[in-house]
Amino acid sequence: MVFGPRFLIQAGFIIAVAVVAGIERVGTWSIIGLVAAAWIVVAVVEIAVWIRHAGARRRPAAKPEPAPQPERAEPEPVVVRADPVPVRTPEPPRIAAAPPPPEPRAEPEPEPEPEPEPTVAYLPISGVPREWNLWELERLTRDHATDDVAQNEERTYLLMYLREFAGPDGTLPADFDGLVRDAFGDLLSVVAT
Numbered sequence: 694m695v696f697g698p699r700f701l702i703q704a705g706f707i708i709a710v711a712v713v714a715g716i717e718r719v720g721t722w723s724i725i726g727l728v729a730a731a732w733i734v735v736a737v738v739e740i741a742v743w744i745r746h747a748g749a750r751r752r753p754a755a756k757p758e759p760a761p762q763p764e765r766a767e768p769e770p771v772v773v774r775a776d777p778v779p780v781r782t783p784e785p786p787r788i789a790a791a792p793p794p795p796e797p798r799a800e801p802e803p804e805p806e807p808e809p810e811p812t813v814a815y816l817p818i819s820g821v822p823r824e825w826n827l828w829e830l831e832r833l834t835r836d837h838a839t840d841d842v843a844q845n846e847e848r849t850y851l852l853m854y855l856r857e858f859a860g861p862d863g864t865l866p867a868d869f870d871g872l873v874r875d876a877f878g879d880l881l882s883v884v885a886t
Contacts (some may be wrong), residue, residue: 699742703735822870827855828863830873833880851876 710731714724834848851872859865865873874881 703738707731707735822867824867825865825869825873826863827852827859827865830877830880833877837880848876 707728711724711728714727719727831852834845834852838845855865855869858869
């Protein structure tokens, strides 16, 4: 589809109406109404042009109509019906009987459960707030990394931010005891010894 000069004139007209209405500081609804009226004018012009072109296409150069030819009388078709041929119906398929179910096997006796491996019980860490060594916590986090990637990353980022509060020897103030116990609870039994 190629846009001709008529399209550009119509688009320019609608834009000009909107710009002039904006310069004159007309209200928003008035601008919308003016642009709609401009669009209606453009649509009426397009319909008029279309009707004019459609009328020109309908009136092609006059061609003489061919003289009607006399109708020929066609013979009436003859219908020949053949005797119906009997259709043989197929036999239903034969289904073999299902084999008898196998005899149930005796269930083997379950194996005795192995004895659980002994586990090491850690003594609880005293509830008294204490100062923790940041470098020791970093070593434990690195040595005892788990399959839980999110927990490993959380501990790594926490240790990075705790460096601001650690002393030169890596000791964290006792104020951070609760945070350390929450984040490193399962590793603290190793440090507490």
